[in-house]
Amino acid sequence: MKRGDFFVAAAVLLAAAAVFLLTKGQAGVWAVVTANGQEVAKLSLEKEQTFVYEDQYENRICTGDGAVWIEETNCPDGTCQKSGAIHFTGESIVCLPNGLVITIEGAAKTEIDGVAR
Amino acid sequence: MKEARKVPFLAMAVAFSVVLGYVELLFPMPVAGAKLGLANLAVLLVLYLWETRDAFFVTVARVLLSSLLFGGFSAFWFSMAGAVLSFWVMVLFKKWDVCSIVGVSMAGGVCHNMGQLLVACLVVEDIRLVSFLPVFLVTGLMCGCAIGLLARFLLPYLDRKL
Numbered sequence: 109m110k111r112g113d114f115f116v117a118a119a120v121l122l123a124a125a126a127v128f129l130l131t132k133g134q135a136g137v138w139a140v141v142t143a144n145g146q147e148v149a150k151l152s153l154e155k156e157q158t159f160v161y162e163d164q165y166e167n168r169i170c171t172g173d174g175a176v177w178i179e180e181t182n183c184p185d186g187t188c189q190k191s192g193a194i195h196f197t198g199e200s201i202v203c204l205p206n207g208l209v210i211t212i213e214g215a216a217k218t219e220i221d222g223v224a225r
Numbered sequence: 226m227k228e229a230r231k232v233p234f235l236a237m238a239v240a241f242s243v244v245l246g247y248v249e250l251l252f253p254m255p256v257a258g259a260k261l262g263l264a265n266l267a268v269l270l271v272l273y274l275w276e277t278r279d280a281f282f283v284t285v286a287r288v289l290l291s292s293l294l295f296g297g298f299s300a301f302w303f304s305m306a307g308a309v310l311s312f313w314v315m316v317l318f319k320k321w322d323v324c325s326i327v328g329v330s331m332a333g334g335v336c337h338n339m340g341q342l343l344v345a346c347l348v349v350e351d352i353r354l355v356s357f358l359p360v361f362l363v364t365g366l367m368c369g370c371a372i373g374l375l376a377r378f379l380l381p382y383l384d385r386k387l
Contacts, residue, residue: 112323
């Protein structure tokens with residue numbers, strides 16, 4: 109082992125900590141469903157509901173109790189379903205085979221959206 | 226070592242890394258999408274035993290074969306991006322010569338995950354995926370460290386036999 113090894117490890121851990129602190133979020137209000145770069149749905153996290161997104165594959169998206177998760181999918185890897193439920197701004201669920209991203213938006217942003225509407 | 230003698234050993238290295246890549250699928254990972262990077266062990270060993278171009282050949286052949294066998298077309302691009310990025314970073318770190326094989330492997334592991342995340346960002350056109358980065362960095366570091374220690378342990382034995 110050389111000194112450089114510890115330098116590499118320290119640099120990576122620092123970078124990880126920095127990114128974590130920068131992207132750490134608060135409890136979210138909306139789940140925004142984006143497919144191939146375009147928003148397709150905005151679901152309230154408090155209401156219990158199910159939204160089915162269908163493209164090449166099918167993702168059954170559920171919300172409730174301040175969280176959003178993918179209940180069921182028929183995409184080949186099922187990574188999106190395995191990622192479980194997300195609660196906070198900055199978190200996301202991704203289904204690469206279907207080009208789907210679910211992100212969480214917080215209270216601050218929805219207030220502005222509320223005014224615009 | 227003579228070119229002709231090297232061929233079977235490189236073929237063995239490719240086979241070894243494809244098998245390791247399969248074994249890796251059997252390990253459940255705490256984070257969806259993160260990789261153990263076992264296959265990197267073969268690449269790392271070839272990189273230290275022979276030349277850069279031999280190791281690059283093993284990398285590319287491994288990705289092609291394992292995508293054909295276990296993955297699909299999209300899996301191919303993810304693996305390729307991760308593998309090629311991590312490979313060149315390892316070459317760079319090895320040339321730079323401030324790290325031992327463990328440091329080189331850690332850098333490789335981290336960059337493998339970063340490359341995959343980068344392609345994921347491009348595919349879904351959403352930069353917010355960077356929120357996954359910390360987990361990917363830390364798992365890449367830990368797995369890279371384990372692989373590096375393993376390679377350091379194996380290298381003297383292989384060096385003597387070949």
